[in-house]
Amino acid sequence: MTPSARPALAWIAAATTALGMLATAAAPALAASSVPAASTPAPSTSTAPTAAAGTQADPLDSPRWEDMRKSFFADATVVFDERVRVSGPAVAEDSLNVPVSVDASGLPAVEELIVFADFNPIVKALRFEPGAAQPRLGFRIKLQQSSPVRAAARTADGVWHVGGAWVTATGGGCTLPSVGSGSPEWQERLNEVNGKLWPRVDGGERLRMRIIHPMDTGLAAGIPAFHIEDIVITDAEGRTLSRIQPLEPVSENPSFTLDLRAAAPGARLHVAGRDNNGNRIDAWVTR
Amino acid sequence: MSRSASSAPALHRRPAVRALRSLLAGLLFALCTLLAISPPVHAEDFDYRLQPRELAPGAWVVVGLKEDFSFANGGNIVNTGFIVGSEGVIVIDTGSSKRYGEQMLAAIRRVTPLPIVLVVNTHQHPDHFLGNQAFPRATLAALPETIAAIRSEGEGFNANMYRLNGDWMRDTEVVVPERALAAGRQRIGGRDVELRALGGHTVADLVVIDHDSGTVYAADLLFHDRTPTTPHADIARWLAALDTLEGLPARRWVPGHGEPATDLAPLRQTRDYLGWLAQTIRAGAESGQDMTELFQTPIPPRFAGLALVNEEFRRSVVHLFPAAERAVLEAARAKASR
Numbered sequence: 056m057t058p059s060a061r062p063a064l065a066w067i068a069a070a071t072t073a074l075g076m077l078a079t080a081a082a083p084a085l086a087a088s089s090v091p092a093a094s095t096p097a098p099s100t101s102t103a104p105t106a107a108a109g110t111q112a113d114p115l116d117s118p119r120w121e122d123m124r125k126s127f128f129a130d131a132t133v134v135f136d137e138r139v140r141v142s143g144p145a146v147a148e149d150s151l152n153v154p155v156s157v158d159a160s161g162l163p164a165v166e167e168l169i170v171f172a173d174f175n176p177i178v179k180a181l182r183f184e185p186g187a188a189q190p191r192l193g194f195r196i197k198l199q200q201s202s203p204v205r206a207a208a209r210t211a212d213g214v215w216h217v218g219g220a221w222v223t224a225t226g227g228g229c230t231l232p233s234v235g236s237g238s239p240e241w242q243e244r245l246n247e248v249n250g251k252l253w254p255r256v257d258g259g260e261r262l263r264m265r266i267i268h269p270m271d272t273g274l275a276a277g278i279p280a281f282h283i284e285d286i287v288i289t290d291a292e293g294r295t296l297s298r299i300q301p302l303e304p305v306s307e308n309p310s311f312t313l314d315l316r317a318a319a320p321g322a323r324l325h326v327a328g329r330d331n332n333g334n335r336i337d338a339w340v341t342r
Numbered sequence: 343m344s345r346s347a348s349s350a351p352a353l354h355r356r357p358a359v360r361a362l363r364s365l366l367a368g369l370l371f372a373l374c375t376l377l378a379i380s381p382p383v384h385a386e387d388f389d390y391r392l393q394p395r396e397l398a399p400g401a402w403v404v405v406g407l408k409e410d411f412s413f414a415n416g417g418n419i420v421n422t423g424f425i426v427g428s429e430g431v432i433v434i435d436t437g438s439s440k441r442y443g444e445q446m447l448a449a450i451r452r453v454t455p456l457p458i459v460l461v462v463n464t465h466q467h468p469d470h471f472l473g474n475q476a477f478p479r480a481t482l483a484a485l486p487e488t489i490a491a492i493r494s495e496g497e498g499f500n501a502n503m504y505r506l507n508g509d510w511m512r513d514t515e516v517v518v519p520e521r522a523l524a525a526g527r528q529r530i531g532g533r534d535v536e537l538r539a540l541g542g543h544t545v546a547d548l549v550v551i552d553h554d555s556g557t558v559y560a561a562d563l564l565f566h567d568r569t570p571t572t573p574h575a576d577i578a579r580w581l582a583a584l585d586t587l588e589g590l591p592a593r594r595w596v597p598g599h600g601e602p603a604t605d606l607a608p609l610r611q612t613r614d615y616l617g618w619l620a621q622t623i624r625a626g627a628e629s630g631q632d633m634t635e636l637f638q639t640p641i642p643p644r645f646a647g648l649a650l651v652n653e654e655f656r657r658s659v660v661h662l663f664p665a666a667e668r669a670v671l672e673a674a675r676a677k678a679s680r
Binding site: 340 | 630633634660664667675
């Protein structure tokens, strides 16, 4: 059998899942408030009923929610909304690469989406301006420990709609050095974009891309924060289509999945951007 | 983020563990009374109740549960084995803890007083070597790649096993085998034994063939009615190793997890699942699926009998998808830049 390669990974999976399930039987009230996502081994797509988040309790019952609300939304209107879906594994097998998809396509006119994890040492993971893309994005993040992973979508009326899911992790994903920081490969290939387009049956275009970058958090001793901070996707005519602004918790060599509403003219897209040291990203992606 | 805030979920869980223990004890008691069977493990006295079975004269196996590591099973989820020759005993894997190793040695002693002449760790995973403490250090041996992997990753594995199995792990320490094994056929302990160095489940997977009885101890290259696990897997190499195994003159097979068999059922199951897994992940990457979409892949009904198939499939996606995705995206870039 087979624990993970990383020192402290989600082999806890099974135990936690079993504990969660049995705890539910033994002490329902306790389980409901302590290990929501761990109680099912299925991928979690957990959401919450719509309610004013200022007055309604956090459906994920995180002691950090009030801090999250204050720091991200200040005086804006915030609602928990099941139309904002966060999908990921209930248990993170690899705390350095926790796959997450956020989807707010059930909402009208999403202008901006942010993703954060309450218990990460760096809470905010990324910001996404969908523009000409569907308001949904796939990516991977580092998790320091079990945490709610939340997405908040701001609609044109200025209201923030919040959804999320618990992900169980034991990994120290944010305080480990990147693999890249210990190898020369990233220096030669830094900001190299490997991407591909797939036409979609709905007439749109899927973009998947992986960018070579260590995405160091600055929390590993002696390794400063070093991460991509801006990615702009434009079409062949130079029109800006969409924008992703990753932060430190996004995984090393980040990969993104996004769906543009229309087919790309000439079946190609341009990806431009930079990291926090000013190194440029500049590449074409084709089918 | 503050430490106190961060520890909140763990604090909440502790009473649940206690509740779980008593619930579990009650459940076990009720079950055992009802069904009049002996429990596989006994949490109160930390006794794994290891019961060696003699598959053929001198060829023994201790069969573990088809589960994941947990406090309830104490980590007894692995098959270990031993071969009793005319002059000594060969031990194949030492289990998941110091207690397991000690109880395994005691079980061997109930069968034979002959000296332990060789103890192999078939590969680097902790349920196969964390019982090493119980055996004479000079008898511990493994393939060179396995020794290196236990040396570099053993402590991390051990820490994780404490978290998963709790007090069953008490005093368990990593003992790295010092003797490097080479493939070959020889008399060991007065028995005609062949060592084969294969790989694919991990970087090196040792197969022990007891030619006197026709028993192949295939370790984790074979899973039987239990889903194969892949955190260090190279599926293509694993499938090639299965082809090699199929060519062996075997009368019985001991998988690393699941029941021993006298036919090729474990081999065919493992091959079928791994083939489907590799194809599913490759197809997902080639069609532009995201990892979270791939998680939703329906599991074919023919795998419904494999224990933990839903959980292990998702773990395998996490293990294997990044390389498949990378291959597709790098090929696309190479094409675009031509």
